[in-house]
Amino acid sequence: MKCTFTIFRFDPSKDEKPYYQKYSVDAEPTDKILDCLNTIRWEQDPTLAYRASCSHGICGSDALVINGSITLACQKLVRDFKTGGNFVIEPLPLFNVLKDLVVDQNPFFEKHRYVRPYLINDEELPEKERIQDPEQQKVIEPALRCILCASCTASCPISRANPEYVGPAALLRAFRYIYDSRDTASGSRLAQLNDENGAWGCQTMWWCSDVCPKGIPVTRCIGQIKRAIKEQEKKT
Ligand code: SF4
Numbered sequence: 001m002k003c004t005f006t007i008f009r010f011d012p013s014k015d016e017k018p019y020y021q022k023y024s025v026d027a028e029p030t031d032k033i034l035d036c037l038n039t040i041r042w043e044q045d046p047t048l049a050y051r052a053s054c055s056h057g058i059c060g061s062d063a064l065v066i067n068g069s070i071t072l073a074c075q076k077l078v079r080d081f082k083t084g085g086n087f088v089i090e091p092l093p094l095f096n097v098l099k100d101l102v103v104d105q106n107p108f109f110e111k112h113r114y115v116r117p118y119l120i121n122d123e124e125l126p127e128k129e130r131i132q133d134p135e136q137q138k139v140i141e142p143a144l145r146c147i148l149c150a151s152c153t154a155s156c157p158i159s160r161a162n163p164e165y166v167g168p169a170a171l172l173r174a175f176r177y178i179y180d181s182r183d184t185a186s187g188s189r190l191a192q193l194n195d196e197n198g199a200w201g202c203q204t205m206w207w208c209s210d211v212c213p214k215g216i217p218v219t220r221c222i223g224q225i226k227r228a229i230k231e232q233e234k235k236t
Pocket of ligand 1: 060145146147148149150151152153168169172208211212213214215216218
């Protein structure tokens with residue numbers, strides 16, 4: 001089928017302002033949107049910039065706004081959209097555009113680093129690895145599915161209003177360690193998130209959960225952090 005792709009273009013090094021460029025692509029209904037972008041770049045316009053890597057929903061590189069919704073270009077097929085073969089492709093909101101569909105994700109990863117995304121355990125090292133049983137692992141399993149695509153944070157209205165808010169993806173990563181049975185820093189992790197730029201910034205709007213391509217209940221996990229903060233406060 002003939003498809004029309006209307007794509008956001010902007011090269012800050014030479015364009016005064018963004019504009020949209022149309023491309024025509026012969027696509028199968030089962031083609032991924034990423035396949036169509038590749039066709040445009042490889043056969044029509046090598047100047048078009050976008051991110052992609054694994055093409056199978058694992059690397060999280062190709063989160064975009066497709067026909068108004070944030071999603072992964074490699075996880076959506078042409079037939080998923082009932083728009084008569086018309087597609088509008090835009091970069092993720094919230095972040096500065098580096099070129100076309102490529103945004104600056106540094107602020108996103110700075111917030112990820114802020115929550116200390118690694119296991120902290122100051123107890124004596126065991127002879128082999130630190131053991132975690134399946135029940136303990138089940139608690140953090142939703143957060144383990146996160147591919148850091150930034151869709152949740154880009155969609156979050158609080159992140160848009162308050163640049164200091166750590167955002168849903170970083171909070172989810174914090175949840176992953178707060179509830180990891182092997183981590184011994186949950187107390188300081190909860191204290192770190194006990195303000196309006198941390199867990200209390202979340203207004204429970206669920207947009208993050210709605211857009212997550214891995215089906216992670218992000219808002220629910222943030223709610224668990226809030227409850228844990230309250231419980232910790234009761235103890236002190
Ligand atoms: S929680 Fe979901 S939307 Fe957010 S970064 Fe992880 S995979 Fe992407």
